[in-house]
Amino acid sequence: MKIxxxxxxAWGTALAVHASARHDVLLWARDAAQADAIGRDRExxxxxxxxxxxxxxxxxxxxSDPSIATLADASDIAVIATPMAALRSMxxxxxxxxxxxxxxxxxxxxxxxxxLLGHEVLAQAAPSLxxxxxxxxxxxxxxxxxxxxxxxxxxxxxxVRDALVAAFxxxxxxxxANDDIAGVEVGGAVKNVLAIATGLCDGxxxxxxxxxxxxxxxLAEMTRLGVALGARAETFMxxxxxxxxxxxxxxxxSRNRRIGLLLAQGRTLGAATASLGHVAEGVLCxxxxxxxxxxxxxxxxxxxxxxALLEGHLKPKDAIAELMARDPVPE
Numbered sequence: 001m002k003i004x005x006x007x008x009x010a011w012g013t014a015l016a017v018h019a020s021a022r023h024d025v026l027l028w029a030r031d032a033a034q035a036d037a038i039g040r041d042r043e044x045x046x047x048x049x050x051x052x053x054x055x056x057x058x059x060x061x062x063x064s065d066p067s068i069a070t071l072a073d074a075s076d077i078a079v080i081a082t083p084m085a086a087l088r089s090m091x092x093x094x095x096x097x098x099x100x101x102x103x104x105x106x107x108x109x110x111x112x113x114x115x116l117l118g119h120e121v122l123a124q125a126a127p128s129l130x131x132x133x134x135x136x137x138x139x140x141x142x143x144x145x146x147x148x149x150x151x152x153x154x155x156x157x158x159x160v161r162d163a164l165v166a167a168f169x170x171x172x173x174x175x176x177a178n179d180d181i182a183g184v185e186v187g188g189a190v191k192n193v194l195a196i197a198t199g200l201c202d203g204x205x206x207x208x209x210x211x212x213x214x215x216x217x218x219l220a221e222m223t224r225l226g227v228a229l230g231a232r233a234e235t236f237m238x239x240x241x242x243x244x245x246x247x248x249x250x251x252x253x254s255r256n257r258r259i260g261l262l263l264a265q266g267r268t269l270g271a272a273t274a275s276l277g278h279v280a281e282g283v284l285c286x287x288x289x290x291x292x293x294x295x296x297x298x299x300x301x302x303x304x305x306x307x308a309l310l311e312g313h314l315k316p317k318d319a320i321a322e323l324m325a326r327d328p329v330p331e
Contacts (some may be wrong), residue, residue, distance in 0.1 A: 002026070003076035003167055006061075006090060008034060008067055010047040010278065011104050012081025016138035018173055020056040026071060028060045030082075035061035047278070051144045072097040077163050079134075083279045084109060087118055088125045093314035095126035096327045100163040102153075104136050106188030106244075107281040108288035117185040117229070117290025119156075122169065123175075131162040132181060134168070136239040137190040137247035139254075143173065151173040176239065182236030186226035190255045191245040192282030193289050193303050194218035198249035199260020200309070200316055210320075214302065215249050221300045225289070228296040256282035264316050286310055 001023040005016045008029035016027045027033040038044050039059040042052055053059075060071065068090070072078035077100045080090045084107035094101055108115040118123070122131055132155025144151050153164035153175050161177040169175040178184055197218065201210050222245065223236040235241055248254045259280050262272035273283060275306045291299040305323055310315040314322065 001077070001167060002075045003077050003079060004028065004068075004071050005079045005081050005258070006071075007079075007081030007086075007104075008044060009048070009081060009083075010140035011138075011143075012079070013038075013044045013048045013051070013053075015079065015104070015134075015168070016057050017051060017053060017144045018048075018146070018170075019168060020054040022170065023056070023167065024050075025057045026060055026075065027057050028062070028068065028071065028325065030062050031059040032063035035059050035063075048140060048144060051141075061258025068093050069096050072099050072101070075099060077167050079104065081105075083107075084118070084281055088121050091122055091125040091129065091131070095129060097129070100160045101126075101129050101131040102155075102160065102164055103131070104134055105281070106135060106185070108136065108189050108194060108292065110284045110288050115285070115292050117182065117189065118234035119181045119185060125308065130157045130160050131155065132157065132164065133185055133188070134175075135184050135244070137243040139251060141253060146172045148172055148174075150176065150239055150243075152176050152178050152184050152238065154178045154181040154240070156181060178235065178238075178240075180232050182229050182237045183226050183231030184218055184240040186229060186231055187222060187236055187241035187244055189281070189285055190218075190222040190225060190289055190303065191241075191248050191304050192223070192280070193254035193286045194245060194258040194282075195248040195254055196263075196280075196282045196286070196306050196310075197302050197319075199254070199257035199262075200264050200319065201260070202257070204316060204320065206207035206320065211250070213236060214247060218249075218302050219245055221293075221298075221302055224298050225293050225296070225300065228298050229292070255280040259283060266316075269310055269312075273326040282306075283310060 016025045060067045080103040084105040136151035305319045
């Protein structure tokens with residue numbers, strides 16, 4: 001099997017390393033200088049330092065191979081490993097391929113008025129593609145190191161789900177198929193926003209009781225929004241819901257949790273995001289999460305407090321105080 005991975009960030013590189021144990025993998029970087037450095041060093045020092053790239057991973061760039069549709073056609077499956085902001089343009093570029101296409105990014109498209117999930121962007125940008133999402137609780141570094149991980153392959157197309165299982169399922173990475181793509185994507189998007197809140201809680205030293213409350217009530221927010229968007233409630237008790245939320249809200253490798261920790265220390269949002277060196281999708285899509293919930297009449301107090309914090313309307317301690325001061329409601 002031949003796999004094309006478009007995007008040489010941490011997650012795209014990690015998945016390429018994992019897949020190369022059984023398949024030939026093309027890792028495509030938008031930046032030619034980055035591609036040259038990765039090819040020369042056999043390591044992605046910028047995004048995944050310390051992980052050697054196996055020989056079955058070949059490197060390409062937008063300069064040397066401008067047509068990603070051609071590269072996709074020469075592969076058995078195409079993987080979009082860019083941030084959410086680039087998903088639409090990547091899908092448009094791949095619209096003509098007959099190969100299964102999958103994206104890894106988690107979030108809502110923040111550039112448009114609607115704030116669309118990946119499968120909603122697909123419906124506008126490339127509706128004829130057989131495509132889906134690979135999601136679930138996963139830190140790139142651990143996948144690249146071969147540590148046990150479980151993911152969800154979600155698509156309306158059984159052929160896409162089957163292709164993802166064939167490409168990535170192995171003794172170190174289990175891939176479960178799911179046809180509830182809306183549920184899987186809502187879980188992957190909202191957990192990033194909730195992780196900022198949990199990082200804030202931990203950074204303020206509020207204790208484990210507070211953290212457990214935020215995670216549990218955050219899961220309720222996530223589920224309410226997902227069901228309103230057509231998802232199945234049970235999806236949120238699985239890997240892409242509860243599993244990804246727990247990992248991102250508590251794991252030290254979580255960029256979104258790190259944002260909350262830094263804000264609790266008094267850092268500005270600009271300084272906090274600049275210090276990461278990576279994209280924190282929760283920062284980019286928090287407003288879209290709340291906007292979708294508001295239009296659907298869904299109460300999302302934790303996500304709303306995160307938006308107010310990110311936009312400078314609330315200070316860290318005031319955000320927590322506002323949540324605790326809410327009127328009592330049934331669980």
